[in-house]
Amino acid sequence: MSLPWLLLLLHPIFSYSFIYNTFKSNHHNPNLTLNGIADITSNGILKLTNVSTHTIGHGFYPDPILFKNPDTNKVVSFSTAFVFSIVPRYRKLGGHGLAFTIAPTKDFIGAQPSQYLGLVNVTLNGKASNHLLAVEFDTVQDFEFRDISDNHVGVNINRMKSVNSTNAGFFIDGNSTKQDLCLHSGKKIQAWIDYDADKHQLDVTLSIYSNKPSTPILSVPVDLSPTFQDYMYVGFSSSTGVLASSHYVYGWSFNMNEKAESLDLDLLPSLFQFKTNKKRFRIWFMASIISAFCIIVIIVAVYVTTKKFNNTEVAEYWEHDLGPHPYSYKELKEATKGFSHKMLLGFGGSGKVYKGVLPDSKMDIAVKRISRQSKHGEKEFLSEVSTIGRLRHRNLVQLLGWARNKGELLLVYDFMANGSLDKYIYSSNNPKKILTWDQRFKIIKDVSVGLLYLHEEWEQTVLHRDIKAGNVLLDSELKGRLADFGLAKLYDHGSNPITTGVVGTLGYLAPELTRTGKPTTRSDVYAFGALLLEVVCGRRPVEVKASPEELVLVDWIWDKWREGRLLEVVDARLQGVFNKSEVMVVLKVGLMCSSDEASVRPCMRQVIRYLEGKVPLPEKLGPSCDDAVKGGFVVEIKEFAPSLMKMKSV
Template structure:
């Protein structure tokens, strides 16, 4: 038989209801008035120990010293309640026997009582008086409902976050490559989206080669605007768009410098790296460190030749005189550069491709000028616009200064206010950098009086 240790840890309370309430309470058994028998002892810590591990087959008992009457005068039993803490510790973990922690007996001591000896049926329990177990519905309400509510709330939060992320992405500012180079634009995409009613088709004013133009009303200022929308997926269209606005802006700037200011300003360093875009995407000339001024109607003085190879007009390198025509020549090189995506001079290119103006002219001479455009444009461009840029670039790059158009005429061509005469019989000279005179060009009239005779040899019927 296994040894048992019953430790009464906290207290043992037995209250019997008689004609006079009887109760007793032990907060530990130190100095408690109890009847102990056999090996039962009270330890120094106040615990009641009923067995002894060193003595086999022995156990002790502890009884309240006075008898208690459980019946009243009419013979019915009193009710009572008890609360206690105990522990059973077996010496052998694989075997154990029964033990009693609380007992009611007619006499003190349990002499002759054996674990397997029962003295009758136990007291029956009235199940109806027991507390009811929680049903499945209450479990659903107490466990399932909070879980479901938490899941629904989390799903709603994620849905709102996803919606806000989509809306933020929808109205997000797309920083294009050209913005990194030329500077940011003025309006937020969200404002333009609202102004054009979500870029609806009914607001379309027109369609270009690389975007549509929409009618819009700015939500804050109520100003009517025209918005050109370039597809973000169309990188080629964006490059062409930047080339267009840069060319128009630079042409307008050179008109002001050459004709509208109180003195003539010759920039002397017109090139792609000196062209910037302002907040409204207007092309602006920068770096006036090489600029020269002279009075209207006077001849420019001879100076040291400065500038960038490929943008220098032939007469500038010969005479050292910079004029409005030399700026026009550089502007022509700039037009060819933005249209072809190449620098005016490519030292490492094959001989026939090193000089951009010669290379473009050779393509035109074979009737395939569109083969000279920037390959990055793909097919996202307007044929007429590209041809205009390339042919105008060739015209501005003419070897004779008087054969070049002035900036005011160039702007009219770029804006479509005047038709550019088609290039006719041109030949590249042995030097490879200049054009020899041909025939034609009856419909081009340069504003400079001395230019018409030479210019007449440049343009006519065309290809």
Template sequence: MPAPCTSYNFYYLIGDLNLFIHFRVTGNRLICGPKASDTCSAVFPEPLSLPPNGQSDSKTNSHRVAIAFGASFGAAFSIIIIIGLLVWWRCRHNQQIFFDVNEQYDPEVCLGHLRRYTFKELRSATDHFSSKNILGRGGFGIVYKGCLNDGTLVAVKRLKDYNIAGGEIQFQTEVETISLAIHRNLLRLSGFCTTENERLLVYPYMPNGSVASQLRDHIHGRAALDWARRKRIALGTARGLLYLHEQCDPKIIHRDVKAANILLDEDFEAVVGDFGLAKLLDHRDSHVTTAVRGTIGHIAPEYLSTGQSSEKTDVFGFGILLLELITGQKALDFGRAANQKGVMLDWVKKLHHDRKLNLMVDKDLRGNFDRIELEEMVQVALLCTQFNPSHRPKMSEVLKMLEGDGLAEKWEASQRVETPRFRSCENPPQRYSDYIEESSLVVEAMELSGPR
């Protein structure tokens, strides 16, 4: 008879508790063998883990809390980083509205009908802004003649008051507003350039220069502008100002209407230049400014007295422009010749009162002018230059009068109006030159502020 399966006892020591655990298996044939008796038994050890004084559970819980805290902090930090990146991207995106094109991109890219030029490109076009290429100087900056790489001639206005423009986005917004004013008798803006320290505007080149330059030029001893062209220039300028005042949204006030800012294209069609630049470079909250932008002899009396401008300010400037076309002189030059300031208007009023209109006509015309049209143009000029702005006609009315509609009625009504009294002073001056002498505002005298 086979020997019975040997019984084994297994002991297991747990930690420092000196606990021995054993398991006895009896009569298991898989363990003792197929011929083992029913009394066969075996003992297998089974480890029993019992924490000493509960320290193991405490350590496990602390570890889990640390892991949970670290994961939460990491997730919160990640969310903050993501939100910060989104805010930064949004700000950058808002700053790049429509105009922000990097110089690394194709410079031929056009933004609407505007093109953004690089400073390097315009510097090269003007031969490093050479003094030989200067077309004019004015209160807004210097204008240079330029030739682009494709041979296109342009006029580059390098603004001198770039710090007043209110920053990159403000400048671009104003440029966009100006570029939306499109009319045959307005100078079209071709493009612009902005850098940290520069603001430049690019216009088409006007081959016949400005009205002021043409009035000074002579061809074989004769005036470059005959009477018919002068009348055509007056009509074209009136149409351009009418568009700015009454047909453009938002309305644009020029604030420096004069012969130097009226340009002439290849067909001698009048093109109003520099419109909107006063608004572009003057972002004060108040309607009253401490410095008057304009040219001595062209500035309206109320603008000199209060610094407030309106479309009637432009109407006054247009009246002086008509006198420049008639006399062939600039108001500023006339004042210097007479050793006074801006007395052209007073002189014309006196000659008109004395019915000596022939004495005011440009001698270079050599008597080749229409006397009826001369009388009408002088009357329109005097209506536009009335001291009280409310008595001046709108540009739509001015255009009609130049075309021969309604002038007689307007002139007759103006003769019945008494000399106005401004609220700004009890005894207002009766001459335009007196307003200039009594003005306490700083007047920026400008001459050639328009690109040619």
């Protein structure tokens, strides 16, 4: 007899229920199925994760449950209640959260931690074949999934972007005002999730008390029948990222076609069991005093060591934001096979980049090993930790962590399987590295969206200041992500950035930078324009081996524009296979962005509207555009262009 029919006989249809007041194993309360780093504590609490970084934990009811009525093929009503708490590594920074999950499997092979909560990965996210419902209790705001805050509850179906969400809170009966609730406060929080099959509605209710409020904080109209298979597993999934929390579940009840039984918080186990014995109290008190003294000694020792390693002001700036090292030097050395030459991905002025595989999770990473001998290397390290460490977007390369060892500084990133864009643009005639037009156009739009996020959508304005093909990395699906924030600068929206020295790469530098030294979003746009032109043409912004009239790419394209022969600049390796209207749009936008006058250049929001065809391009690009990159700037480029040929790559 097959398993589903056997279960149908053992468990009468739609009357399936269970309750855990403790997760200790007994005859009436079978063990959960655990994987990842999940564990049951000695006093019967399900601990999904600890404060280790980039980990996953699952705890699922061991048997599949029949959710669909065989006669109608519709999901029937169900209800669950559970008590959880989230205890962050750093008091104000939770990471990443947990999710009540209904899925066709207990083994989430290939699932990623961090924002994916151990349920899917970048490839599986959004696929209907996931058959996944996850009610997330999320403590990190992920802009990729358009999270509303770093303290929210969301309902996710097959993807990590919620179909609906709300800030965490609860109602007290008789009071219509929603009470604020911090998910990572460490307090016990009871959650109720109820699905009404007749109304096609999913309700989520929270409270810090044992009794269930009459008003849910989230009601989502949804028919789960197309999502669910006949038999599904129920349980919990959690993960950590650069930021980490311990995620606990104290008790859990579940019921098909009936309301789940609420849990009495006072009867559930506690994380810490204190004895009232006076002798033990005195021992505990003395141990606490000794521990506190040891901690003070350690803090003083760390302070002295930090001061020797770096000046106190700088160390406090970035260590306060990110806390102790999420990676050890030993771990990264092992991951890169001792920084073997065989693992080398590339190198430049700031240091070498290696591929690595983390020994525990087997996760692919990229490790930038910055030499401390260069003052620029130190500044770049601090800039990247303090900048990209707080940025989260699908079109930016994610900083996973960092480490340092004596005179070395190390940054750890998502591994981009296809390397940098410039290796494809300048790959000569290697057919495996010749990007199609569709691939190029998609990468252009990817980078434009990432740059818009930096300029307008994050909490501050971020100037990248080194946009170029070498700083655009491609993941396994050839999606473009902007990388290398070593030169980035931040300032508040509506204010002006401070005047600074001229930095960047020749050919991408806006003309006004050589006069004022003051970067703006429009100087980033200028560099983006140069990137657009080189992606279309397959050649560098400044080509020292070209004829004088073709030395400066934007000048050459303007000449072709005036002659009505603009399509002649398209990369010959495309062999004429491209969408002419899309190519014309990209070239024209590239010329607009490359205007000598900063005020004429479009902002990134305008650029995206042009690229997506939402607004037509102006018929005349503007007189200031026609005079772009002239005179002394061209002379300057001609004088210094040979230095571009000295760049090394692997």
